[in-house]
Amino acid sequence: MPKLHANLPPCYDLARQLSAYLDGELPADLCHDLEAHLGGCPDCRVVLDTLGRTVQIVHALSDTPVSLPADVEARLLSRLTGA
Template identity: 35%
Template sequence: MLTCKDFLRELNDYLDSTTDVELRKQLEHHVNECPNCWVIFDTSKKTINVYQGMEPKAIPQPVHDRLMAALERRMASKSG
């Protein structure tokens, strides 16, 4: 039988679906029986989801422009 500590140790692989079948079954069994671990699993999954849903902010135009200018200078000096 898995303990809550065991579950927590395997949480990453469980979230990423990278455990082997046998372990996965045990983890599923545990998470269905243990309300605390279910909440941890659920909120961890949601944490990852909410970050993944976040668009990178557009890069400020002046920052982009200065980057391109710096590259152009470097390219010119390399080819010249």
């Protein structure tokens, strides 16, 4: 499959700004340009949406419970309590 946007410089330039846009770190003038482009470019809207959901998924790793292997926990407690 050919690369998306291969011949579309506006998308190429603006695609670099999507991450900063999601973080609210994009200067106002670039924000305006990006939003104007997004209004007419369904592909970029998909990329923005899916990039935002990717970031949410990565964020969720920070507080999603995981199980600690029992032997790892036992060795840690042993080190800490001197048992």
